Every structure is written in C-alpha cells, then in structure tokens.
Amino acid sequence: MILFSSWQGEVVDNRNKKEPKSPKAIALPEEFKPGEKIKAFFGWDGIVICDDSVDPVDMALRYAEAMLNESCGKCTPCGQGARFMRTLLEKMAKGVATNDDIEGLRSLATLIKSTSKCSIGQTAPVPILHVLEYFGEEIKGRVSSKKPAQAGRYRYAVTAPCLNVCPSSLDIPKYIEEIREVRFEDSLSTIREMTCLPGTLGRVCVRPCESNCRRALVEGSVSIKWLKRFAADFEMGHRKKPRLPQIPPSIGKRIAVVGAGPAGLSCAFYLALKGYSVTIFEKSKEPGGMATYGIPDYRLPRGVLTRYEVDIIKGLGVEIRYGVEIGKDIMLMDLHKDYDAVFIGVGAQTSAKMGVEGEDKGYRGFIPGVRYLYDINNGMDPYPEGKRVVVVGGGNVAMDCVRTSFRIGKTDVHLVYRRSRAEMPADPEEIHDAEEEGVLFHFLCNPTRILEQDGKVVGVELIRMELGEPDQSGRRRPVPVPGSEFILETDILIPAIGQAVDLSFLAGCSDMKLTKWKTLEVNPDTFETSIKGIFAAGDCVTGPDVLVRAAGDGRKAADRIDQYLRGIEPGPSDEERFDRLFSKIKVFNKNEKVEVAGGMERKELHKLDPEVRKWIFDEVEKGYMPSEAITEAQRCLRCYRIGMIAY
C-alpha cells in the first residue's frame, strides 16, 4: 500500500486516511528482489512512500548524496550546489537546522532545478523539494525538537529514457557526450562496454532509444543510431587499433557457443573478456547469422560485421568453427559433456507459414523471405526468370525483400500487408526509402490462394481487409471483407510474415523444454534452459525479435554463465533489477513539457539518390562527417536521472 505519493504532480496522501487511494501516475512493484520490499521510491518526478518506517529527511539526504556522486561537475549550479545542498540536508537530518537553513535549501534546490545544464541537476532537486513541501510540518517539528533522523537502508541507480529502453543497455548519453567532446575513441569504448557490434547496430538497429528521446518532444530525436555508427566508422576508417579492456589470465574453462549470430558473438565476446576460452559452432560459412544473411548489403555492408567486428572478437582468442551443424555433425549433448557450459544462440531462421492454400506444394517461384535473402546474400538469384515479385508482410524482413528485389534486377515489386501503413512494424525510414525506390504497396490485403501453372507461380489471390478491434498487441485486428477477392499477377511470391526456430539442433536431446511458440524455454533471470549448464538467448528464446535485443541478451547470458561457472547463484545484477524497476515506473513521459526552446533540427544523413541506389548494393546511407556528428551530439539533453529505493 502506498502511504504517500507525489509522482508527476499527482499527490495521493493516505496518511491517517481510512480509505486509501492508489496513485495513477506510478505503478511501483512490491519488491526490488525476492525478499527485499521497496519501502519508498525517490525519483525524478517525485516521491513515493510505502512504509512509515522511512524517514523522508534521511532519504532526502541520501538522495542528495547520490546526486553529489552523480553530478559531473560540468555546470555551476549542480556541480557547486549539490555539495551545499547535502550540507544543509545533513544539518536537517541531525536536527540542528534552523528555519533559515530550510528556506536556503528551498531556494538552492529551485535554483539548481531551473538553471542546471543536464537532467541530473534539473531532476534531482525534485524529490527534495517535495519532501520540503509535503513533509514541512514534520521538518518544522524537528527543528524545534532537535530530533535527529532515523537512518535507513537505500539503493540507487542512474537511468535515462533512452538508456532504459535499450535492450543492450548502452550508456547513450555518455557516448554522445564523448562525441560532443571530440573524444571519438572514448565514445566507442563506452559503446563496447555494452555491445561488441557498434558498426552493425549503428546501421541497422531499430533504435527504441530514439522513440524515447526527450529531444523528440522538442524538434526531433537525437540520431543516436547514426552517432553510434559514426564512432564505429571513425575507428574503422582511421584504422585505429581497437581499444579493448585488458583480458584477465585464462580461467581454464571452456564454453561452447552454438551459432555465430548477434547473440552468440556477443556472448562469446564478453566471455572471452572474462578470461574464458570460447568456441563458436556455426552452420554457415560466414559469421553473423541473420545479421549477415538476412540483412542486405545496402543496409549493412558485408565487411562491417563479418570482417571487422568478428575479427575483433576472434582477436580475443574466440575460435569459430564454420560448417559445423549441431544435431548433425556434433550432438548438443556431446557439447554439454565436453564443455563447462553451452550457450545456444541459433536464432529463428525458418519462415513462418501463411496458412494459404498451396504454400506446401513447392511451386517454383514460392520462396520464403528468409530463404530469398539468404540466397541473394550468397550471391545468387533464386529464380532469375521471374521478374515480378510480391512480398507478403510488413516487417523489416519484408522491406529487405522488396528493396533487394530491385537490386537483383526484378522489375515489378509489390508489397502486400494486411493492415495499414500505421500498423507496419518495419522502421518508418525503411518504408519511406522503399517507397522512394518504387515499391508498390497494397495495404489491407491478405493472400488467400496461390495461382500456379505447370508448377510455377503465376499469381496470387488477395482479399481486402478492414481493421476491427485492437488485439493483444494493441494493433487493430484485420478482418477480411467477404467477396472482395482479386488477383495480382506475379512470378515470385515471398512470404515474410515472421520466422520460427529451426529446432533440428536438438536432435537426440529430448529433455529440452520448449514454449508453446516452439522456442526454447529459459529462466528469464538466469537465461538457463531446462538443462543445467545450457544457456540460451536471442531469437531462439524470444522468437523473431530485433538485433539489439539478441546482442544485449547474449551479453547478459555471458554474465550468468560466468556466475554459474564461479559457483555463484546466477541472477540479474542490481543494475538490471533497477532497469526493470525503472521500466515499470516508465522513465520517458511523452506528455512532459521539455523546457528547451529548440530550433536545432536533427541532422539527417546523406542518402544515395533513389534512382541510382535501387539498382546497386552500395550502402544507401553515408555516415556523418566529424563536424556533423559533433553538431548532432550537441542536441543531446543528457537526460540522466536518479532513482532511489529504501528497503
């Protein structure tokens, strides 16, 4: 039960109330970790107190200490004022403050809040001001009675809207600040603390951070992705030696990683950095998994991931064995026996079924999206005679399929999607680029039948759809309009409506538990599968998801494997628990009025002309020049903020 809350200006005071109300603005979980109750939460938008044993003055003091720790000292009000604020709160907590001190604290906190450069200074005084405002009587009583505060136990962490939603937990404000300060290599080191694929993510990430950027509430989000790409390209382009942490002496334990995709590579990289010897088993001839075979070259030039970034990982002593298929060449359980731990990151590599008549018949011209991209990335056209293409689906794979089609010489390219443009899960930028290149979109249509002649696809029958009530995902469910069938002639039909996990690697391993979606079941806290010592992350656990999540989960799994091999009970670190807590509280408030007058537009990248680029595989986007990157980095508002719990 919440005793008091002032979150986002919504004051709920249940002290001495018979019918307690609960605040709408905040949903605070009961526990921070099993057995550790959250007694109070102080944060950027106010205070929440759940237990009357919490002394708000003591907590405000500790919050001010946290602010003092986190204040970077780069602006006067917060850098110089935080110390003084702590001094005044210390006096209050000791019970020796005067009324002047309290007034001084109030005006100081207001000054820091109004004039500081970044959000540490702009938000940290908020809970302190709330304590002064809503617990004023108690504070006054303490001034007269000279009663010292009761010391409690607290934990705090720093977050930011972008950082909190990043599945790889990149310290985004920090690396952007380093670009602003012309410390490009430091910036890349910061990125590498959390991901080993900066050049890849800098090109193809779906950037949840940018939709949670406070600058977007002013005039447009900071281009976080392109800045990351800039830092990565700077090192690569200037042939700088990658700066990596010192590898500790070998621990002498061996780990097998199945699949050299983003999850497997990330897991291997961070395990190697901890001193383990890692062997990756990869079915294909090249590393990168879906990032290599699923993403065309015009978005991610082959060399960035498969040569440069993988070479860095190999440079740490990670061995990659190509052409080895688990479940065929080596059995999973043999790996389990031979290695101290096994990590599975096989991804979701097979196309999901559309449920359309004729899709199992093996017609020439019916090519699943993932297969289509795989062949093209291997340098061949899966069906050279076919010139007309219809792709079904609205995700990024569908976008890759349509845009690649022009590049291998297809003349008519259509995209069929059962909902409308607003519901398309693909990156809006990709949709825009595809449209520029001349892809014809058919929204609110769904295939019902494949038309064939002599075993070849000659067309597809589509039915018009209309949007009904929202479903579980929040998107409006499409409903067929009876009798609205029509025919679209085509040579090639490509379903790209999702992928499934190819479970053939589990041959001879019946103990592995699966979810109802036929993905591996893992403990979300430990990434461990139902078999002890076998861990898994990435698309084979989550189902088809974004690269940045696979990479992030791969890194987290590396931490758990390390804990497991050191004999520590594997589990999330306090930072990860804080991340979860903060995402429940929600760091980004899209209704916030950001007090920045704006006027600095987002710096867009130069792109090749659509008429030129649609026929070639050259990279479409040209990265930032250093001066452009610095100007863009200046737009970052550095929205760090502190969340503190009492337990």
Next chain:
Amino acid sequence: MITVTIDGREIQTEPGKTILEVARANGIYIPTLCFLEDLLPIGACRLCIVEVDGYDQPQPSCVQVVTDGMNIRTTTEKLLEMRRDILKLLLLDHPLDCPICDKAAECKLQDLVYELGYDRAIAEGSVGVPMLHKPPVKWSTIGINYFPSRCVACQRCVHVCLERVGCGVLEAGKEDGTPRIFPAHPEKCIACGECLSVCPVGALTEAVSPLKARPWEKTKTKTVCPYCGVGCVIELNVASGQVIKVTTDEAVPPNYGTLCVKGRFGFEFINSDKRLTKPLIRQGGSFREVSWDEALNYVAKKLKEIKEKHGASAIAGLCSARCTNEDNYVFQKFMRAVIGTNNVDHCARL
C-alpha cells in the same frame, strides 16, 4: 531572415545563430563566464541565462538558437537574482586570495561579482570562505601552475585543448565533491599554454617568469614572434624593463589569439643573465669587454684577412632562430653580397 525580439527590440537575423550571438551583434550585453567565441558552446557557467516567452525555465543563451518570433528578455529581476545566486555558488569556497593572485584586476569572476553584486550568503552561517592560500598542484606542463581552489570549473581550458589544439589532455571531473579539472593525459600535452590563455580566473597561472605585475604596471608591445615562419602576432608584457609574459590578440591574424609553447613561454632568454649584452674579445685565456666599434672593426679585419688568404668559401655564417626574419634576411645578404659565400645556416634547421 527571421525576426526575434530581445528586450523589446525587434531584430532581423539569420536562423541557426544563438541568442548570445544575436544579442552581442546588436550590442545587447549578456554576462558570460565560460563562453569563448571560437569554440562550440560549453554551457557550464549558466550565467548567460535569458527568459524566452513560452518557457517557465530560463534558457542558456550560449546554446539556445534563435527561432522566428522568439521573444527574449535578458535582464529581469528574476534573472539577475539567479545570476547572483550562481555567482554565490562559485564563491562558496573560492579563496579570497585576490591580493596575491596573479589574475587580480584581470579576473572575470572579480568583474562579474563587481557587476552583479554579492551581498549575502545563501543561508546565514553556512557559507565559509576560506582565506587560506593553498599551494598549486601539478599541471600537464611545468610552465603552468594550477590552483584548484581558485578554479570555477568553467572548462574553457578543457574545450580549448580539445577543439582548438586537438590534444584532449584535460578532463573535467570532481574531487571530494568539488568540480575541478584534471590533466588526465599529460602525455598528450604539447605545453602550448592555450589553457592558460583562456582561464578566466587565477586557477591557471604562468610559472615561467619570476617577476609578476598588475595590469596597470605593465605595458604591452605588439610584435611578431621570431621563432618560425608563421609570424604570429604576440604582445610582450613588460614591467620594470623586463618581459614578464607573452599574450596575444584574438582579433589579429595569422594566429587569432593562439600561440605555441615557444611563442608563449620562450621569452626567458631575454632576461637571462647568461645572455651576452656586450661584445667580448678573447685574449689569451679570458674575455675582454670591448666597445661595439672595437669589436666590429676587429671582426671586419679578421674576415677580410681570411677572405684574402683562403677565399670566401673558408667563411661560413650561422645565425640565430631568435632573430627576426628581417635580421636573418640582412644577415644572409651580408654573407652573400659582402663576404661572397653561400655558406649560411641557421640553428632552427637542426
């Protein structure tokens, strides 16, 4: 062109400029401490805050660009109060050692305090102003002293090192909760002293000259640095007939306010007691002080003798890097036209 209103004045300006730029270009004064014209805005001191219509919180004018129709106020009672409070924070434990500080009377903080006024502490009895003079700590070069207690953490030095010099020696950080600057990468330091030249207070002081002087005791003489072919404009700060410091002029090409280690710190030789100021002639084992006429006659006679006996090629001339271009020009002309040899060289070539 867009129109903005600053303090009731309508101003036509180009988009993309900051409020501070537009205000300064139109003669409207906004106080700053960390701002440097040729750098990207630092935004550290927060003294340049202004009020913009539609926003509850003040906007930093050095960072904030103007947008069409913006209505800006630069001097309201609320802003002045905030600026004063920010200054108070800077003075919280800034030592009042102005009488022994090199920067006294040239100090931006002194000026700002004088301008905005400083009357009372934030909360009575809580501000202590240590009067103790703390010794300087090590900087990235021996030519500069750093007094952390005087530092206002404006980070001009950090950004000048990054953006103007391109070295990135300095980092802003904190020590015991107090902001200060760290020479984090001394190995990258080229001792150019740009950090010293931009320090608004006496946190960075020049450690070369033993003699110091207040600004009104100094005369500044503009000249050209003799060290290399760039020809930077320098100002020799002279007091008691001695060069005590080299500064430069931000408005003048080719260096626009920048200097290198030689130009800024290489003036010791002028006042060196090892420097020859009178001609000497060696007689036996020792030198005899002579008049210029005697010395020149002696040299002319000897050169003539050598030239007659062994030819002009037996003579070579070596001149000094510390002479001006004009001196060196005349010197080589003399060697070629009068002596008749091309045997000329210069110590800076080594």
